[in-house]
Amino acid sequence: MVSSAPTRDAEPEDEIAADLAVPYWLTGTAEAASASFLTMARRLPGLLRRAWRLAWSTDRRTTAVLVTAQLASGVAGGFGLASVVGVLDGLLRAAPTPERVRAAIPSLLLLIAMTAVRSALTFAATAAHGRLSPQVSREAEVRLMDLTTRVDLSTFDDADFRDAMGRARDRGIDAAQRLVDMAIELVANAVRLCSAAGVLAALHPVLLPLLVLAVVPNGWAAVRSARMEYRQYLRQFTMMRRKWMLSDLLADRDSGPELRAFTLRDYLLGEVRRLLGIMARERVRLSNAQVRGNLVGAALGALATGVAYAVLVWLLMTGRMDLAVGGAAAYAISVGIGALTQVAFTVNHIYEHGLYFDSYQAFCDLAQRRAEPAPAVAAPHGPALIELRHVSLCYPGADRPAVDDVTLTVRRGEVIALVGENGSGKTTLAKLLAGLYRPEGGVIRWDGVDLATVDPDSVRDQVAVVMQDPTQWPFSARENITIGRHERPHTPAGVEAAARDGDAHEFITELARGYDTLLSRHFTDGADLSGGQWQRLAVARAFYRDAAILICDEPTANLDARAEHAVYERLRRLAAGRTVVLITHRMASVRSADRIYVLDHGRLIEEGDHDALMAADGVYAGLFNLQASAYQLAAE
Numbered sequence: 242m243v244s245s246a247p248t249r250d251a252e253p254e255d256e257i258a259a260d261l262a263v264p265y266w267l268t269g270t271a272e273a274a275s276a277s278f279l280t281m282a283r284r285l286p287g288l289l290r291r292a293w294r295l296a297w298s299t300d301r302r303t304t305a306v307l308v309t310a311q312l313a314s315g316v317a318g319g320f321g322l323a324s325v326v327g328v329l330d331g332l333l334r335a336a337p338t339p340e341r342v343r344a345a346i347p348s349l350l351l352l353i354a355m356t357a358v359r360s361a362l363t364f365a366a367t368a369a370h371g372r373l374s375p376q377v378s379r380e381a382e383v384r385l386m387d388l389t390t391r392v393d394l395s396t397f398d399d400a401d402f403r404d405a406m407g408r409a410r411d412r413g414i415d416a417a418q419r420l421v422d423m424a425i426e427l428v429a430n431a432v433r434l435c436s437a438a439g440v441l442a443a444l445h446p447v448l449l450p451l452l453v454l455a456v457v458p459n460g461w462a463a464v465r466s467a468r469m470e471y472r473q474y475l476r477q478f479t480m481m482r483r484k485w486m487l488s489d490l491l492a493d494r495d496s497g498p499e500l501r502a503f504t505l506r507d508y509l510l511g512e513v514r515r516l517l518g519i520m521a522r523e524r525v526r527l528s529n530a531q532v533r534g535n536l537v538g539a540a541l542g543a544l545a546t547g548v549a550y551a552v553l554v555w556l557l558m559t560g561r562m563d564l565a566v567g568g569a570a571a572y573a574i575s576v577g578i579g580a581l582t583q584v585a586f587t588v589n590h591i592y593e594h595g596l597y598f599d600s601y602q603a604f605c606d607l608a609q610r611r612a613e614p615a616p617a618v619a620a621p622h623g624p625a626l627i628e629l630r631h632v633s634l635c636y637p638g639a640d641r642p643a644v645d646d647v648t649l650t651v652r653r654g655e656v657i658a659l660v661g662e663n664g665s666g667k668t669t670l671a672k673l674l675a676g677l678y679r680p681e682g683g684v685i686r687w688d689g690v691d692l693a694t695v696d697p698d699s700v701r702d703q704v705a706v707v708m709q710d711p712t713q714w715p716f717s718a719r720e721n722i723t724i725g726r727h728e729r730p731h732t733p734a735g736v737e738a739a740a741r742d743g744d745a746h747e748f749i750t751e752l753a754r755g756y757d758t759l760l761s762r763h764f765t766d767g768a769d770l771s772g773g774q775w776q777r778l779a780v781a782r783a784f785y786r787d788a789a790i791l792i793c794d795e796p797t798a799n800l801d802a803r804a805e806h807a808v809y810e811r812l813r814r815l816a817a818g819r820t821v822v823l824i825t826h827r828m829a830s831v832r833s834a835d836r837i838y839v840l841d842h843g844r845l846i847e848e849g850d851h852d853a854l855m856a857a858d859g860v861y862a863g864l865f866n867l868q869a870s871a872y873q874l875a876a877e
């Protein structure tokens with residue numbers, strides 16, 4: 242993972258370029274980000290529709306209140322602006338002062354009323370917004386988690402999928418919320434702008450295009466800046482993920498001992514520093530380019546504003562416009578520029594968050610496409626016969642199958658053992674049997690029913706698995722057992738029986754709070770367990786699940802000799818009426834299995850019981866004799 246020497250300040254350009262290169266699978270998104278101003282205008286209605294759908298599906302009532310309040314506030318602002326024209330018209334007309342004031346009073350009252358209404362509506366909108374915004378965020382996050390957990394396990398092995406998921410989680414959820422926020426703000430600003438534009442157009446038709454001209458350069462600069470920012474985000478995302486992973490390793494408790502034992506601190510820190518250096522340098526480059534663009538935008542904008550006011554002065558000087566109208570127009574121009582700037586700002590933000598929201602949406606679509614099919618048909622209950630016919634599975638990106646053309650049969654009540662060297666495909670085969678993966682080739686049948694045609698959850702419901710590296714669930718000791726069958730109400734006696742079967746009861750009772758002890762050192766008063774204790778807990782969980790098929794992937798790898806013996810004793814008892822699949826490198830534990838399958842490079846190379854395989858004097862006999870002789874040597 243780490244690709245270079247510890248600390249270096251200067252990087253060869255080609256290495257930097259390689260680190261910053263847009264991965265080929267991001268090209269499509271990167272192209273979207275380099276789209277033109279026109280493309281952005283075309284995308285806007287779609288983005289607004291999505292924002293609306295998201296908000297509406299989250300909370301209809303609050304969305305309706307919010308949009309109505311924003312619309313009404315914009316209309317009130319428009320009336321306020323029109324009343325300013327009335328006030329100025331009254332005050333600047335050619336008449337004695339008391340008369341001018343009297344003429345201005347109705348418009349002044351309207352202005353005060355509209356300001357009050359607008360304030361009240363703004364407060365209502367703020368309250369509704371405060372209610373809607375966290376809900377949108379929650380919906381977006383829950384949707385993401387829901388879809389993520391629906392995809393099949395092989396999708397998780399796909400690095401592209403994980404990158405897409407990373408981007409969706411990193412910015413997508415926030416972008417969903419901000420997109421809705423900005424879309425709603427746009428409603429108010431657009432209404433305000435319309436009223437300013439309407440007033441200006443009524444005062445003099447030439448003023449309206451001048452107003453637009455004054456804002457376009459700033460709008461262009463803002464969009465350019467957002468696009469550049471997003472493009473950089475895409476380019477750097479893989480690097481960011483790498484940096485996060487390294488930061489986690491530097492701060493994680495699990496990697497802490499090895500990090501120190503191998504004195505890896507400087508090595509990893511050096512790599513983090515290198516990545517941060519590249520990102521910081523790019524950031525500075527981006528910032529400079531943004532400042533340059535914004536400067537050009539601001540200068541052109543100021544020039545255009547100057548032209549608008551110059552035209553106004555020219556209209557006044559040449560008598561084409563009287564002073565009262567000119568005063569009102571000057572005010573309307575300043576309000577209009579404010580409103581148009583706000584519109585440009587919100588549109589730009591909609592565009593910007595829309596880009597990140599696209600990542601989110603693309604990931605949701607991808608996850609939906611990769612979601613496991615869930616036919617309504619349930620798998621046969623407690624199958625008497627499990628058959629695998631020419632089953633193969635190749636992990637994404639792998640150049641050869643992990644399980645290759647395997648055919649085997651398991652009957653209820655049998656204990657079968659999978660044996661083979663590291664990487665020979667035992668775990669993968671067990672996962673296929675557990676219904677965690679679907680085979681790419683061949684078929685798996687339970688009592689003659691093809692598992693591809695049944696609901697995968699109905700398969701898993703009948704399987705209990707003790708994984709090679711059981712998950713250390715950050716729950717209490719009790720929950721660590723009961724989650725084996727979380728939907729079933731549990732009794733202390735049932736939990737204790739499973740714990741005893743897994744040889745876990747004794748150490749659990751020695752914990753500070755017994756079964757209630759929280760097993761996570763990340764929280765105050767949480768406890769941690771040894772590798773062997775976690776494994777016993779996993780065995781207890783599997784016993785508690787009480788399933789028809791029990792798959793044990795090296796269940797005793799971390800156990801001491803006494804615990805291992807006890808677990809196998811119980812496994813044998815439990816096997817009655819069930820199917821047990823055992824994976825272990827300890828040949829003595831394999832000996833009593835009804836049938837033993839030997840795997841090599843994913844292929845089944847030998848099968849039979851212990852005596853038959855020993856008589857055949859093949860790979861199994863070789864492995865067995867090797868371990869037996871090691872024990873004999875130790876005994877001598």
Ligand SMILES: Nc1ncnc2c1ncn2[C@@H]1O[C@H](COP(=O)(O)OP(=O)(O)OP(=O)(O)O)[C@@H](O)[C@H]1O
Pocket residue numbers: 398636637639643661662663664665666667668669670709
């Ligand atoms: N999630 C994965 N993605 C890609 N390749 C994988 C994945 N899991 C396993 N493999 C590869 O598939 C092959 C079989 O792995 P598997 O874990 O099934 O072997 P195993 O016989 O259980 O090994 P061990 O005895 O070390 O547990 C190996 O070459 C391994 O590198």
